[in-house]
Amino acid sequence: MATTRTPLMAGNWKMNLDHHQATHTVQKLAWTLKDAKHDFGAVEVAVLPPFTDLRSVQTLVDADKLELVYGAQDVSAHESGAYTGEISPLFLAKLGVTYVAVGHSERREYHHEDDALVNAKVKSSLAAGLVPILCVGEPLEVRKAGEHVPHTLAQLDGALVGLSAEQVAGLVVAYEPVWAIGTGETATPEDAQELCAAIRVRIGELYDQATADAVRVLYGGSVKSSNVASIMAKPDVDGALVGGASLDPEEFAKIARYQSHQVG
Numbered sequence: 001m002a003t004t005r006t007p008l009m010a011g012n013w014k015m016n017l018d019h020h021q022a023t024h025t026v027q028k029l030a031w032t033l034k035d036a037k038h039d040f041g042a043v044e045v046a047v048l049p050p051f052t053d054l055r056s057v058q059t060l061v062d063a064d065k066l067e068l069v070y071g072a073q074d075v076s077a078h079e080s081g082a083y084t085g086e087i088s089p090l091f092l093a094k095l096g097v098t099y100v101a102v103g104h105s106e107r108r109e110y111h112h113e114d115d116a117l118v119n120a121k122v123k124s125s126l127a128a129g130l131v132p133i134l135c136v137g138e139p140l141e142v143r144k145a146g147e148h149v150p151h152t153l154a155q156l157d158g159a160l161v162g163l164s165a166e167q168v169a170g171l172v173v174a175y176e177p178v179w180a181i182g183t184g185e186t187a188t189p190e191d192a193q194e195l196c197a198a199i200r201v202r203i204g205e206l207y208d209q210a211t212a213d214a215v216r217v218l219y220g221g222s223v224k225s226s227n228v229a230s231i232m233a234k235p236d237v238d239g240a241l242v243g244g245a246s247l248d249p250e251e252f253a254k255i256a257r258y259q260s261h262q263v264g
């Protein structure tokens with residue numbers, strides 16, 4: 001069926017760019033996209049800065065009435081309380097945050113986040129009105145063993161426990177093969193399509209076809225302006241979660257403008 005899903009290009013800055021640098025980067029990104037007459041209704045553009053940048057980004061977006069949106073890279077499973085160092089989804093909502101990455105492979109690897117915690121964070125985000133970008137994907141040894149589809153779908157199943165079809169329809173899922181993150185090793189467009197389609201099929205099995213057709217599935221892992229168009233040509237890929245290449249506003253603008261290549 002014809003898709004009505006709006007593509008999303010989300011730039012995950014990871015632990016890069018302080019709040020001064022964030023302001024400059026967002027300004028440059030916005031100017032570059034404006035010069036190119038970017039249609040944000042056709043391709044949505046989001047940045048996911050560190051927590052400490054969010055207030056500065058909010059101020060700039062509000063003051064300049066920018067059409068790009070922003071998100072956070074993680075969130076607490078709790079609303080408030082004695083959770084030192086954690087950030088409430090309610091605080092993020094107050095800062096005008098749209099998206100929040102949940103279950104990124106770096107959180108799973110370095111902070112030992114398991115599927116139950118990822119599920120709790122998806123729920124806390126939704127309860128605060130945030131849109132989770134739920135990250136799933138396999139490490140290299142799992143890919144080599146040919147287990148990448150069941151591994152990724154098990155992560156998906158775990159993250160969706162207890163969610164309604166309506167909640168899932170509004171989610172963004174990002175398939176990120178761990179071996180392709182920050183390595184320059186991009187999955188082929190066919191690899192991306194295989195898993196993005198498998199994720200959509202699985203959501204159809206767990207819920208219904210309308211939910212599967214509505215959910216946006218992104219690919220992430222060494223996306224650049226030079227490879228984004230071939231990945232986006234695949235029918236089940238609805239956008240990209242971009243790490244390193246999103247730190248350069250001109251490069252990220254080119255990625256967002258993959259359909260036109262009018263920037264630069």
Ligand SMILES: O=C[C@H](O)COP(=O)(O)O
Pocket residue numbers: 012104176180181182183184220221222223241242243244245
């Ligand atoms: O969240 C983004 C992904 O981890 C991809 O990062 P990368 O584009 O630097 O490979």
